[in-house]
Amino acid sequence: MVGSRRMRVQSGDVAVSCGGVEEGIEDVAWEEEREEERLACQGDDFQPPKVMLISSKVPKAEYVPTIIRADDPSIIPILYDHEHATFDDILEEIEKKLNAYRKGCKIWKMLIFCQGGPGHLYLLKNKVATFAKVEKEEDMILFWRRLSRLMTRLDPEPTVVHVMGCYVLGNPNGEKLFKNLKNLMKPQSITFESPLELSAQGKEMIETYFDFRLYRLWKARQHSKLLDYDDIL
Numbered sequence: 001m002v003g004s005r006r007m008r009v010q011s012g013d014v015a016v017s018c019g020g021v022e023e024g025i026e027d028v029a030w031e032e033e034r035e036e037e038r039l040a041c042q043g044d045d046f047q048p049p050k051v052m053l054i055s056s057k058v059p060k061a062e063y064v065p066t067i068i069r070a071d072d073p074s075i076i077p078i079l080y081d082h083e084h085a086t087f088d089d090i091l092e093e094i095e096k097k098l099n100a101y102r103k104g105c106k107i108w109k110m111l112i113f114c115q116g117g118p119g120h121l122y123l124l125k126n127k128v129a130t131f132a133k134v135e136k137e138e139d140m141i142l143f144w145r146r147l148s149r150l151m152t153r154l155d156p157e158p159t160v161v162h163v164m165g166c167y168v169l170g171n172p173n174g175e176k177l178f179k180n181l182k183n184l185m186k187p188q189s190i191t192f193e194s195p196l197e198l199s200a201q202g203k204e205m206i207e208t209y210f211d212f213r214l215y216r217l218w219k220a221r222q223h224s225k226l227l228d229y230d231d232i233l
Helices: 012-022 032-042 063-066 087-101 138-148 172-184 200-209 214-222
Strands: 050-055 074-081 109-113 115-117 119-124 128-129 159-164 189-195
Touching: 032 138, 050 063, 050 087, 050 200, 063 214, 074 087, 087 138, 109 200, 119 172, 128 138, 138 172, 159 200, 172 189, 200 214
Parallel strands: 050 074, 050 109, 109 159, 159 189
Antiparallel strands: 115 119, 119 128
16 A cells, blocks of 8 residues: 555645645646657557556455456556555555556546545545645645646647545535636646436546446445455356
8 A cells, every 4th residue: 555654744844845846837738748658559459557556444455456447457556554654655556557557648537536526636645635725734735736738738638637535525615626726737628527427417427437336336335344355256
């Protein structure tokens, strides 16, 4: 699990020291990076990758990688340690997994599966993303900016970031949060979606990443202490 073996203090100073070099260069080499990505992703066999970022804070999170769609090899699950991982740990693991999938490729679609609630995302211990905090907290700002650099430049449509595990749009602050994140991630064109799971859009989101039958089974028993998942899966 990402971050589970490294106990490091999360602070603005740490994030600035490793991420500050990227400030102010969002659009300087955009076209060059787009061409590099295009060359890396040539070939009829290329399937645009979908990255799943799964917080260990989600109940029974360790089973989530076992219920993804077996017929879609482009899905890349990344389980991270909510208590001990840092933003840098997460970004490094995404880069590593993308390069293992196809060196030089970028994220075409993303799922962030974490706890939270109306207007906020509980990404890491003591790191709650709200519309105000993503404007002020330097390490949070740098995380989203650096994440945007891992998003594809080839897709003419905005890159979709799905959010599951909480209903962020339960109040107006959720819309403000998504708007601020979209602005932070420019010049990349990003759209955030967090539909209710029982809605038609929610079902479509779930089926993008998961075997729907296994997901429903996992969800129904998510809070059970009696179930042996290995026997079922």
